[in-house]
Amino acid sequence: MSTINQKLSDNFREAWQKQNLEVNLEEVIEKWELTKYVKDNFICPEVNISTLPSYSFVLKFMFKLKKPYISLDENDFYIIDNPLRKDKVLNLPFVAPSSWKGSLRNSLWQLNYDYENDKIRRIFGNERSPNSEDIVLRMGRLYFFPTFFSKKSLEIINPHNRESRVGTVPILMESVPQDTTGYFTLIYVPFDLIGCEENEIKKQVACDIQLISKGLKSMFTYYGFGAKTSSGYGTSYEDITDGTITLRVKGIEVSLKDIDEVKPPAEGYSKYLNEDGSVKEEFKGSGKYGLLSDKEYYKIKNQLEGSRNEYRDFRQWYGLNGEKWQKHLNSFKYPKPEWPTWNFGNFFQLIEVSKNIATSLELSGAHNEC
Numbered sequence: 001m002s003t004i005n006q007k008l009s010d011n012f013r014e015a016w017q018k019q020n021l022e023v024n025l026e027e028v029i030e031k032w033e034l035t036k037y038v039k040d041n042f043i044c045p046e047v048n049i050s051t052l053p054s055y056s057f058v059l060k061f062m063f064k065l066k067k068p069y070i071s072l073d074e075n076d077f078y079i080i081d082n083p084l085r086k087d088k089v090l091n092l093p094f095v096a097p098s099s100w101k102g103s104l105r106n107s108l109w110q111l112n113y114d115y116e117n118d119k120i121r122r123i124f125g126n127e128r129s130p131n132s133e134d135i136v137l138r139m140g141r142l143y144f145f146p147t148f149f150s151k152k153s154l155e156i157i158n159p160h161n162r163e164s165r166v167g168t169v170p171i172l173m174e175s176v177p178q179d180t181t182g183y184f185t186l187i188y189v190p191f192d193l194i195g196c197e198e199n200e201i202k203k204q205v206a207c208d209i210q211l212i213s214k215g216l217k218s219m220f221t222y223y224g225f226g227a228k229t230s231s232g233y234g235t236s237y238e239d240i241t242d243g244t245i246t247l248r249v250k251g252i253e254v255s256l257k258d259i260d261e262v263k264p265p266a267e268g269y270s271k272y273l274n275e276d277g278s279v280k281e282e283f284k285g286s287g288k289y290g291l292l293s294d295k296e297y298y299k300i301k302n303q304l305e306g307s308r309n310e311y312r313d314f315r316q317w318y319g320l321n322g323e324k325w326q327k328h329l330n331s332f333k334y335p336k337p338e339w340p341t342w343n344f345g346n347f348f349q350l351i352e353v354s355k356n357i358a359t360s361l362e363l364s365g366a367h368n369e370c
Contacts, residue, residue: 026150029090038090042148044183049248049339052189055205059212060185061243061344063220063236068155069176070227070234071099084152084174093152093176095225097144100186103225103234104142108215110223122192123208141192141208145185153177175233181241188212206358209245213354217347243344245353252340252360262324269314271305277326279318283311289319 029038040046047058071085071093084093105115105124113120115127125140155173176182188208193201219225224234265273272283279291282304287293297304297311304311342353 024151029150034090038092038148042087042090042092042146043150045145045185047185047187049246052187052248053191053194054248055193055201056187056189057205057209057245057247058185058187059216059245060183061350062181062183062241064181064240065176065178066221066235066237067224067233068153068178069093069095069149069180069225070155070173071095072227084176087146087148093149093174095147095182097146099225100144100147100184101140101142103223103229104212104215104219107219107223108211111214111218113211113215119207119211122204123212139191141188141190142212143187143189145187147182147184149176149180149182151177151180186212202361206361210351210354210358213350217351221347238348239346240344240350243346243350244341245344245357246339246341247357248339249361262328263317263321265314265317265321265325268306268310269317272311272314272318275329277322277329279322288315289322291315291318 026035029035044060044062047060049056049058072083085096086093101124105120108120109115115121121138121140123141126138153175155175188205190201190205190208193204220236221238222235223229224232226234228234272280274280282300283292284290285292285296287296292300292311292315294308294312297308301308306314342357344350344353
């Protein structure tokens with residue numbers, strides 16, 4: 001009887017493994033008609049910074065995993081021993097705010113900012129300890145949003161015997177697969193500076209925003225987040241999407257240098273583009289950047305304007321600048337934001353933007369409106 005039960009459980013586990021090697025949860029969400037709700041409330045929630053104290057800022061961006069993300073769930077009853085942490089409603093894998101906080105603090109510790117550093121304590125607050133009754137506990141200035149993922153898969157780790165150098169007991173671990181995107185959002189609220197002198201507020205905020213940016217770059221691209229970071233798990237690519245920092249302060253103008261430089265299209269490229277900067281339908285195909293390949297262009301070249309060399313040059317320009325050009329054109333359609341917003345497209349730009357913001361704060365006539 002025990003042999004039959006063991007065989008049934010093995011068959012069930014094997015079927016589950018095949019089904020969960022890679023799961024796209026977006027299909028389930030679409031089936032439930034919850035796509036917009038999940039996006040607005042889980043994936044990339046909006047933050048009304050106007051309700052926060054002056055000199056608060058919101059930093060957010062979309063990243064893409066370079067290595068799979070692994071975490072440990074608190075579920076004691078699961079088909080494998082190493083499940084991902086998932087939310088209880090939609091069963092989406094996620095990074096909890098406390099995990100983000102711990103990973104960022106650890107990355108800064110790796111950069112020689114220990115837990116007793118005054119800058120670290122004002123950003124993250126005090127750590128609770130057995131002797132915390134003798135310590136004045138302090139709340140930190142950072143607030144993290146959870147990051148939800150729409151895909152999951154399985155990682156298989158097979159530890160080898162040191163003598164035989166052969167693995168016999170593979171370990172299954174649920175993971176978020178490589179190249180999955182996630183949306184990161186944090187809020188910085190200097191609540192403890194309300195009522196302080198203006199220069200002191202600007203000095204601390206300028207210092208904190210640079211330190212946070214440095215820590216984020218190290219965490220995402222080098223030290224990682226989640227479990228098994230020492231083995232390389234939980235890192236992302238340098239390039240990111242929709243990176244913005246919005247600062248609740250008046251009197252600061254965003255310089256053009258802080259925004260991604262956009263190379264406008266050559267005069268002859270207008271024949272390929274619509275008014276909003278998108279490519280005309282007749283030039284779309286299966287080639288690079290979603291445009292016509294050389295073969296596709298050659299077949300219908302007599303029906304199109306321009307030469308093949310010009311089209312190749314346009315295709316190259318569009319691949320490098322098309323998306324930026326569309327965003328540039330769309331920016332004129334909307335009113336100027338109430339609060340200054342800086343854009344960045346990778347972690348190196350994030351560092352530069354934070355330096356520019358710090359310089360602007362120190363040199364500007366920004367005023368506290370609390």
